[in-house]
Structures are given as C-alpha cells and as structure tokens.
Amino acid sequence: MKLQFSKRLDTFSSSAVREILKLTQKKSIISFAGGLPAEEHFPVAAIGEAFQRVLAAGNKALQYGLTEGYLPLRESICEWMGSKGVTVTPDDMLLTTGSQQAIDLLTRIYIDAGDVILVEKPTYLSALQVFRSYGAALVSVETDADGMDLADLAAKLKQHKPKMVYVIPTFSNPTGKAWSMERRLGVLKQCRESDTLILEDDPYGELKFGDASVKYPSLFSLDQHPTGSCVVYTSTFSKTVAPALRTGWVMADPEIIRHMARAKQAADLHSSSLDQQTLYQLMEHFDLDGHIEFVRKEYESRMRQMADLLQEQEWPGVTWIEPKGGMFFWLELPESVDTAELLKTAVDLGVAFVPGVSFFAENDAPKNTMRLNFTHNDFEGTINGMKRLNQAMESVLVK
Amino acid sequence: MKLQFSKRLDTFSSSAVREILKLTQKKSIISFAGGLPAEEHFPVAAIGEAFQRVLAAGNKALQYGLTEGYLPLRESICEWMGSKGVTVTPDDMLLTTGSQQAIDLLTRIYIDAGDVILVEKPTYLSALQVFRSYGAALVSVETDADGMDLADLAAKLKQHKPKMVYVIPTFSNPTGKAWSMERRLGVLKQCRESDTLILEDDPYGELKFGDASVKYPSLFSLDQHPTGSCVVYTSTFSKTVAPALRTGWVMADPEIIRHMARAKQAADLHSSSLDQQTLYQLMEHFDLDGHIEFVRKEYESRMRQMADLLQEQEWPGVTWIEPKGGMFFWLELPESVDTAELLKTAVDLGVAFVPGVSFFAENDAPKNTMRLNFTHNDFEGTINGMKRLNQAMESVLVK
Known part of the structure; x- marks a missing residue:
C-alpha cells in the first residue's frame, strides 16, 4: 500500500x-x-464526590451532550468569570477539550493558508504548531519585560495586514512575563482600529505571585464585550483543578462561537460531558477559589x-x-x-x-x-x- | 469589529x-x-465503581496523559479486538474523542483540497461534513442490499483516482445494511490494487441481529494488518458502554497512526484520560461482553x-x-x-x-x-x- x-x-x-x-x-x-x-x-476526594453526584442524578448523565458543552457548567463559569469583571452569557462560550482545542477551532474557522498571524517573541509552541498546520504565515512581534512592543506591533500591522494576533499577556508561556496596563490597552486599541482579531490565551491568569493589590485584567475584560469584541478569550481548568478532565472554555462574539461550535461538531461532536458534569458539581460543592x-x-x-x-x-x-x-x-x-x-x-x-x-x-x-x-x-x-x-x-x- | x-x-x-x-x-x-x-x-453502577478505582490509584490519574491515549486501555482494546480476529498492538492505535475525531484526524493528515473521496450512497452525514471541511471532492458509489456495487466502484476508481473510500460495511448509518462477504473482499481487492485507502467506520458492529452463526468480519480483519494494511479502522465505546465518556479508537498502519497522533497533539493534546482510565477499569472488572x-x-x-x-x-x-x-x-x-x-x-x-x-x-x-x-x-x-x-x-x- x-x-x-x-x-x-x-x-x-x-x-x-x-x-x-x-x-x-x-x-x-x-x-x-x-x-x-x-x-x-x-482535589482528588472532591472530584470523586462530584462524580458520584453526577451519576446519582441518573442515567441521562451518560447520554450524548450538546456540542457547546454542558449548560450548567457554562453558567457556572460565566458567574465565576463575572467576579473577574467579565460579563458573558452561556451563548457567548463553548466548552473545549482543553484550551488547546479552542486555539485549533478558532484557527480552523478564521485562518486561510497564507493569512498572517502575529505572535509574541517567544510564545507557546503548540499554538505555533496549530497555526502552521493551517498554513498561516507567522510573524513575531518584539517583546520586552512589559509585553508586546507597541511600535513594532504598529509597523507589523501596517506591513503584514494580519488577520489575528495571538497573545498570552498574563504570565506567558514560556517567559512568565505579565504585560503592563499600557501595553494591554495599546494592543487592544491598535487591533480594534485595524480590525485584527486577538486570541488571548489565559491558562495561567489565576497563578499570580507577589503584591496581591496588583491586578492584570484580561484584554477580554478591558474590551467592550462580548458582542463586537475583537478579543477571543480562552482558559482552562487544567492548571487550577486537574489536566486529566481536559476541560477548557472559549468566550467571544456569539457569531464566532456559533461558527466554532459547527467546526467542533465536525471535529469530535462534543467533549467529555462526564468531565464537564463533574466540574459543574465541583464548582457547586467545593471551594474552588x-x-x-x-x-x-x-x-x-x-x-x-x-x-x-x-x-x-x-x-x-x-x-x-x-x-x-x-x-x-x-x-x-x-x-x-x-x-x-x-x-x-x-x-x-x-x-x-x-x-x-x-x-x-x-x-x-x-x-x-x-x-x-x-x-x-x-x-x-x-x-x-x-x-x-x-x-x-x-x-x-x-x- | x-x-x-x-x-x-x-x-x-x-x-x-x-x-x-x-x-x-x-x-x-x-x-x-x-x-x-x-x-x-x-452500566451506571459499574462506571461509578470503575471511577473510584481510578482515583484510588493515586493523584497521578489526574495528570496530563499521552496524546496516543492511556496505554493500559489501548492494551485491553487490543486484547478484546484479538477475540474478533484483529491482531494489533498499542502502537498501531490511537484513542480519540469518539470515532468522529478519528474521521477528522485521518482526513487532516491524508486529504488535500480537491482530493476525491468515494462514499456510499447514502452514508453518515457527519463524515460528509468533515470531508467537505477539508475541501475534498465527494463522489457516491451506488449501493444495494449487499453493499457497494463493485462495477460502479471499479468505474469510479478509474475515473476519479480517489485517495480514500469511506465505508460503514456493518450495519450502516443510515441504512442498517450489512455487506456480503463477496462485497467486502471485492472492495478490499480493488482498493489494494489501486492504492486507495479505506476508512472503515464500525460503531455498530457489535449490535448484530438475527442468526448468531452469520458473521460480518471487518474489512480490517480481512486485510493483511496492520503494517501495510490499506484499511484504517475506527470504532467507539459510545454505543456499547455510554456516549458521555467520548472514547473511540482508530487502528491502522503505524505510520498513519504516528501522523494522526501528531495532528491530535495540535488539535487537543489528548482526550480525557479520566474517561480512558475509567473505561480501562470497567474492562478489567466488568463483564463487558x-x-x-x-x-x-x-x-x-x-x-x-x-x-x-x-x-x-x-x-x-x-x-x-x-x-x-x-x-x-x-x-x-x-x-x-x-x-x-x-x-x-x-x-x-x-x-x-x-x-x-x-x-x-x-x-x-x-x-x-x-x-x-x-x-x-x-x-x-x-x-x-x-x-x-x-x-x-x-x-x-x-x-
């Protein structure tokens, strides 16, 4: 053969x-x-209890679920994100197999071969791999300790007319940096003015060190959202609860979410709803914060x-x-x-x-x-x- | 925006x-x-017990897993498939988020825009959706009660030089048909001679009615396998255990599996290993057959x-x-x-x-x-x- x-x-x-x-x-x-x-x-014991609660609710827990993900978990995440200044409804979000899948699905619906994506220098290697697999042309923007260099971003937006900018503004993988407020607002402003979509990857935002009074609001929370927002935001339970449940989420303009859900239907129909239901019960009965x-x-x-x-x-x-x-x-x-x-x-x-x-x-x-x-x-x-x-x-x- | x-x-x-x-x-x-x-x-109670066994094995159960899937479950599936005449090792297979993801990953690594895929008339709608999303040109082969029409297949292999044939030979979705042995062997022979890959989708093979002595061996089991096989075989626990665990598997030539694993790494890193471990414990301690x-x-x-x-x-x-x-x-x-x-x-x-x-x-x-x-x-x-x-x-x- x-x-x-x-x-x-x-x-x-x-x-x-x-x-x-x-x-x-x-x-x-x-x-x-x-x-x-x-x-x-x-939190092994709490996950075990949460799972038993899921099964106790009846056999329907083991049936096929919705492509968008288990609705009560989406509601709980919305409420939890609300305490962080983000106002979204379950219609503005999708549950994914880790935030890695959110990166893949967005690229699938937004990027054609040859489209330019701007990234930080350096940035998360598995995002680069996804972008390359769809034939995107990748261009790095210079960064320093405070985040993306705004002058270099402006030059590269003008030169390359990218469709998307991929960023990890809060405790970057691989550098551990956090962007200053000036850079956050500057990148938002430039991308909004040039109709460039921002993919904000935020797996680490909860893991902040040092002075508790210093805040790093997400770009998504700083933008007018979710309808009309130029930011697609993704995060995950992998770093805060446990990776084996493979549950991430993505929040964005509902038109983007609707198209991502269709792409997800083709990709895997839906992610494990058993894990999603377990996380819902965990959020209800466990002190996650x-x-x-x-x-x-x-x-x-x-x-x-x-x-x-x-x-x-x-x-x-x-x-x-x-x-x-x-x-x-x-x-x-x-x-x-x-x-x-x-x-x-x-x-x-x-x-x-x-x-x-x-x-x-x-x-x-x-x-x-x-x-x-x-x-x-x-x-x-x-x-x-x-x-x-x-x-x-x-x-x-x-x- | x-x-x-x-x-x-x-x-x-x-x-x-x-x-x-x-x-x-x-x-x-x-x-x-x-x-x-x-x-x-x-089997709700058995799944509950299996899950508790997973957690009892220690915290490592909740850590990141391998892209290829939980090794003991791959071993158990190999053993179980062995009883059905299929000889494979864990290296010849990959665990996926349902067999839907196997269809997506194979298409991703094998099909370029414009490539022809032959399908049954009619066939599974969500497979069509995946193929279309990668720009494949779809051509139907005529079918009757015994399966694909061999003369029409021969003509279309010659005319379209397809890269792949997608089939559900055993209890088709949507028709419930089972192919005769003559058609199984005929399709295999023609595809092998023309270097055309067969994607055999087998979610329903276990759900056979009527005379117990009548057997419908999978195309994969009828081919020389797995190295050099022209068949990629996918199945799932969704119909035999429960869909919410979203666990399918795909078996093929190890070169194909290796490339699918790389594509899966970009797509979602790995599927829920909690579900995979639960299914392993279920296969060990429950009478699945x-x-x-x-x-x-x-x-x-x-x-x-x-x-x-x-x-x-x-x-x-x-x-x-x-x-x-x-x-x-x-x-x-x-x-x-x-x-x-x-x-x-x-x-x-x-x-x-x-x-x-x-x-x-x-x-x-x-x-x-x-x-x-x-x-x-x-x-x-x-x-x-x-x-x-x-x-x-x-x-x-x-x-």
Missing part, C-alpha cells in the same frame, strides 16, 4: 511537547520540561525556591527575570551555547528542560534559551534537579 | 446533527431522530417492534429493508414527498426523524427518504411516536 499523505503533514513534524510528555514518564528523570501542575495538590489560592501560594513558594537556587549557581552569562506568575522560568545563556545539544547531556545526567528554540515563530531563532518549569517537582526534587542541571551547565559554561 | 472568517467556514453550514441533538432535549418530542443509545441500559449481549438483545427486540409497527401502518408507496443490526431504519417514500417539509409537520405533532437528504454526498439527492432510530425509545414511546408519525404521514400520503 503506497500511502499519499496530505501536504499539511509536514507542518506536524515538530513534536516537542509530545516528546517532553514521554520524557516525564521515565521515573529516573527529574523534569523541569513539561508544564505539569503538582499532582499532590489535585480557596483551592486556587492554596495552589497559587504553593507555586509561589516553589518559584521562590527555584529563583534562590538559580541565584546560587552563579552561572556566567546566564540571565533570567523572576516570573510574575504562572509556571515557568525563561533563561538566556551565552550565545555560544546550543540548548538542544545541552539537553542531551542533561538527560544523560537525569534532568530535562525545554530548549527555547521551539517557542519562536521564525527559523532563525536564538539557540541559547531554555524554559524551566517550577510547579511540578517538590522541594527535594527541585534541589536534586538543579544539582544535575548545574553539572550539565558546567560542561558548556566557562567560569 | 469586522470579522473575516476563513473560506472553509461555508463547509460547516450544515448542522443537521446538532439541531437534532437540540430537538432531543425537548421533553414533549418523541425522537426517532438522533442515534442515541437507550439510557436505561447504561455480557453487557453488550444484553444491549444487543434489547435492541433487537426494539427493532422487531418497530418493524411490526411499520408493517401495520400500510403506508402506500413507503418501503424499507429490515436492518441486520445497528440503530436505524431507512425509509423510502413516494417521490412526491419532501421529508424535510414533512419534518415540520411531524415536529408540530410531537415526533422527530432525520430527513434523508443530508446523508447523500451530491446536491441532487432524493428528497423522499428518512432515517428512524429504534434504540432510544422504550416500547410505549415507540408506539406513541409511531402514532404521531402516522398522523404526519397521512398528511402527505394518498391512501
């Missing part, structure tokens, strides 16, 4: 995340690679530990900025170091990270960056992992 | 299934429309009841063939009747069905067909639904 794959197949060749997930299954490796939450914090606050504090102390350990290493020519939230440190090494090569040494020594090159849209990306996750390992694991990483670093850094 | 949707958006305009699922939520309607299993047969035999018998008696009721109606010019398995009757009405119009009358009278026109690939499809589901309603519901349908029929049929 001679197989004749589609032309878009080449766009799926990068499989960094998948390989990372495979690495993390090996017990001998201490992994700073994947974006995994801490398992010991999962209290749980998120607990996780947030734990992650802040893990971030603090890794910051201190990085400080102690005194690696020459290695720089990083302390993340304002989220799950990751982003390190820049001396230009002479290729972190993809370094990863081989590191894995031999029993530690893993993600080479930064995959997080850039362009082919000429710098090779001297890496992403370190600080949420998955416990204190002892992080100490041992940093010892191993230090050994790997010593093989390439000149002290 | 001026929205600029992608060109492929138009291909998602048909939303028959979605509208059907909405109809079935109204309590006043007796629905013969959706392909819904009988809720009263769902015994349950399927119970459901099969129940559905056969429901089919029998609807066959008798249809016989009693004596609708002039209306014909059907008794289904050999699955979930559906397929009715042909006099050519003067447009069943899409008839549906409006029917819904006013409190009963729903699916007009057959959506199950045809071509635009000039006959308008005088309908699909009736016999698995979802209990005996009393079916009697009352048929009374209402008879009233609707009387409005268009001349006795």
Whole structure:
C-alpha cells in the first residue's frame, strides 16, 4: 500500500511537547520540561464526590451532550468569570477539550493558508504548531519585560495586514512575563482600529505571585464585550483543578462561537460531558477559589525556591527575570551555547528542560534559551534537579 | 469589529446533527431522530465503581496523559479486538474523542483540497461534513442490499483516482445494511490494487441481529494488518458502554497512526484520560461482553417492534429493508414527498426523524427518504411516536 499523505503533514513534524510528555514518564528523570501542575495538590476526594453526584442524578448523565458543552457548567463559569469583571452569557462560550482545542477551532474557522498571524517573541509552541498546520504565515512581534512592543506591533500591522494576533499577556508561556496596563490597552486599541482579531490565551491568569493589590485584567475584560469584541478569550481548568478532565472554555462574539461550535461538531461532536458534569458539581460543592489560592501560594513558594537556587549557581552569562506568575522560568545563556545539544547531556545526567528554540515563530531563532518549569517537582526534587542541571551547565559554561 | 472568517467556514453550514441533538432535549418530542443509545441500559453502577478505582490509584490519574491515549486501555482494546480476529498492538492505535475525531484526524493528515473521496450512497452525514471541511471532492458509489456495487466502484476508481473510500460495511448509518462477504473482499481487492485507502467506520458492529452463526468480519480483519494494511479502522465505546465518556479508537498502519497522533497533539493534546482510565477499569472488572449481549438483545427486540409497527401502518408507496443490526431504519417514500417539509409537520405533532437528504454526498439527492432510530425509545414511546408519525404521514400520503 503506497500511502499519499496530505501536504499539511509536514507542518506536524515538530513534536516537542509530545516528546517532553514521554520524557516525564521515565521515573529516573527529574523534569523541569513539561508544564505539569503538582499532582499532590489535585482535589482528588472532591472530584470523586462530584462524580458520584453526577451519576446519582441518573442515567441521562451518560447520554450524548450538546456540542457547546454542558449548560450548567457554562453558567457556572460565566458567574465565576463575572467576579473577574467579565460579563458573558452561556451563548457567548463553548466548552473545549482543553484550551488547546479552542486555539485549533478558532484557527480552523478564521485562518486561510497564507493569512498572517502575529505572535509574541517567544510564545507557546503548540499554538505555533496549530497555526502552521493551517498554513498561516507567522510573524513575531518584539517583546520586552512589559509585553508586546507597541511600535513594532504598529509597523507589523501596517506591513503584514494580519488577520489575528495571538497573545498570552498574563504570565506567558514560556517567559512568565505579565504585560503592563499600557501595553494591554495599546494592543487592544491598535487591533480594534485595524480590525485584527486577538486570541488571548489565559491558562495561567489565576497563578499570580507577589503584591496581591496588583491586578492584570484580561484584554477580554478591558474590551467592550462580548458582542463586537475583537478579543477571543480562552482558559482552562487544567492548571487550577486537574489536566486529566481536559476541560477548557472559549468566550467571544456569539457569531464566532456559533461558527466554532459547527467546526467542533465536525471535529469530535462534543467533549467529555462526564468531565464537564463533574466540574459543574465541583464548582457547586467545593471551594474552588480557596483551592486556587492554596495552589497559587504553593507555586509561589516553589518559584521562590527555584529563583534562590538559580541565584546560587552563579552561572556566567546566564540571565533570567523572576516570573510574575504562572509556571515557568525563561533563561538566556551565552550565545555560544546550543540548548538542544545541552539537553542531551542533561538527560544523560537525569534532568530535562525545554530548549527555547521551539517557542519562536521564525527559523532563525536564538539557540541559547531554555524554559524551566517550577510547579511540578517538590522541594527535594527541585534541589536534586538543579544539582544535575548545574553539572550539565558546567560542561558548556566557562567560569 | 469586522470579522473575516476563513473560506472553509461555508463547509460547516450544515448542522443537521446538532439541531437534532437540540430537538432531543425537548421533553414533549418523541425522537426517532438522533442515534442515541437507550439510557436505561447504561452500566451506571459499574462506571461509578470503575471511577473510584481510578482515583484510588493515586493523584497521578489526574495528570496530563499521552496524546496516543492511556496505554493500559489501548492494551485491553487490543486484547478484546484479538477475540474478533484483529491482531494489533498499542502502537498501531490511537484513542480519540469518539470515532468522529478519528474521521477528522485521518482526513487532516491524508486529504488535500480537491482530493476525491468515494462514499456510499447514502452514508453518515457527519463524515460528509468533515470531508467537505477539508475541501475534498465527494463522489457516491451506488449501493444495494449487499453493499457497494463493485462495477460502479471499479468505474469510479478509474475515473476519479480517489485517495480514500469511506465505508460503514456493518450495519450502516443510515441504512442498517450489512455487506456480503463477496462485497467486502471485492472492495478490499480493488482498493489494494489501486492504492486507495479505506476508512472503515464500525460503531455498530457489535449490535448484530438475527442468526448468531452469520458473521460480518471487518474489512480490517480481512486485510493483511496492520503494517501495510490499506484499511484504517475506527470504532467507539459510545454505543456499547455510554456516549458521555467520548472514547473511540482508530487502528491502522503505524505510520498513519504516528501522523494522526501528531495532528491530535495540535488539535487537543489528548482526550480525557479520566474517561480512558475509567473505561480501562470497567474492562478489567466488568463483564463487558455480557453487557453488550444484553444491549444487543434489547435492541433487537426494539427493532422487531418497530418493524411490526411499520408493517401495520400500510403506508402506500413507503418501503424499507429490515436492518441486520445497528440503530436505524431507512425509509423510502413516494417521490412526491419532501421529508424535510414533512419534518415540520411531524415536529408540530410531537415526533422527530432525520430527513434523508443530508446523508447523500451530491446536491441532487432524493428528497423522499428518512432515517428512524429504534434504540432510544422504550416500547410505549415507540408506539406513541409511531402514532404521531402516522398522523404526519397521512398528511402527505394518498391512501
């Protein structure tokens, strides 16, 4: 049998995340690679109780559900988002298999081959993979510690006439940065004036560190919404409850949601409604906000530990900025170091990270960056992992 | 905000299934429309126990999983399929969000815009929708009671040089037909000789009625497999266990599986691993084959009841063939009747069905067909639904 794959197949060749997930299954490796939450914090008992409540409600719980997702969960999420300044109704949203699917479905209905999408430099690698699979032309916008560079954005909006801008303004993957209010409002204004859709990816917004009085409102909440909004907002329960339930949501202008629902019908009819019903019961009978606050504090102390350990290493020519939230440190090494090569040494020594090159849209990306996750390992694991990483670093850094 | 949707958006305009699922939520309607299993047969207690076993195994059950799906469940499915003459390993398969996602992922990696896909006449409407969304050119092959017409297939393979043939050989949706062995072997031979991939959709294979000694081996089991097979096989737990867990699987040449896994990584990273783990525990601790035999018998008696009721109606010019398995009757009405119009009358009278026109690939499809589901309603519901349908029929049929 001679197989004749589609032309878009080449766009799926990068499989960094998948390989990372495979690495993390090996017990001998201490992994700073994947974006995994801490398992010991999962609310297992509460999820078990929620599930029993779902089944107790009767057999209909196991029947086919709506493509848009379980209505009571959509209502609960709307109410919960309302406490964060976002006013939406269940008609303005869709439940997805993680926010990854929201990125895929929006691209499917909005992007034709050759359309330009602007992205941050660097940005989430699996979003790049989705965009490429639909033949989008990707252009990076320069970023600094405060977010997207507004002058560069203006120039690139003018030059490329993109259809969409993809952003993670709050605790970026991979950099942990949070955009300033000026940048949030500036990007919104420019995109609105140029009729450019913004896809705001917000998986980490709840995981904020430092001064509690500092707020980072979502672009979606800052825009007139949802009808006529130029922002499509997606988030997930994967980082705040547990990833295995694979439940994300997307909120947008109802016309966009209606088309995404049709695309979802073709893609998989609907996501697991058992998981959606379980999450609804969890939101009804469990202190989700209290749980998120607990996780947030734990992650802040893990971030603090890794910051201190990085400080102690005194690696020459290695720089990083302390993340304002989220799950990751982003390190820049001396230009002479290729972190993809370094990863081989590191894995031999029993530690893993993600080479930064995959997080850039362009082919000429710098090779001297890496992403370190600080949420998955416990204190002892992080100490041992940093010892191993230090050994790997010593093989390439000149002290 | 001026929205600029992608060109492929138009291909998602048909939303028959979605509208059907909405109809079935109204309590006043007796629905013969959706392909819904009988809720009263769902193994709710066993699913509850299976879930508790998953959580008892520890917090890791709630972590991110592999894109390919939970390995122990893949192993269990391989073993179970082995008892049906299919020899595969977990590397030859992928777990999906229902078999609908398997159709989508295969199309994504195998079909470019303009490629021809041959389909049965009629065939599953949501598969047509997926194929159209990737810009495929769809061509119907004539079918009779024994399956695809081999002479017409030969002519169309020669004329159109299709990349793929999509078939439901065992208890077709929408017709309930089962292909003869001659047709199975004939289609396999022609596709193998012309390097045409076969997508075999088999959600209903377990639901066989009549003489137990009659077997309908899958095309996949009849082919040399899996390496080098020209058949991609997909099935699901939705009809045999419960749809809400949204777990299907696809088996094929490992090269195809590898590429589908990469496409799935971009599409949603992975399906609900909580559902997959629950199904694994269910297969380990529950008599799944015994349950399927119970459901099969129940559905056969429901089919029998609807066959008798249809016989009693004596609708002039209306014909059907008794289904050999699955979930559906397929009715042909006099050519003067447009069943899409008839549906409006029917819904006013409190009963729903699916007009057959959506199950045809071509635009000039006959308008005088309908699909009736016999698995979802209990005996009393079916009697009352048929009374209402008879009233609707009387409005268009001349006795």
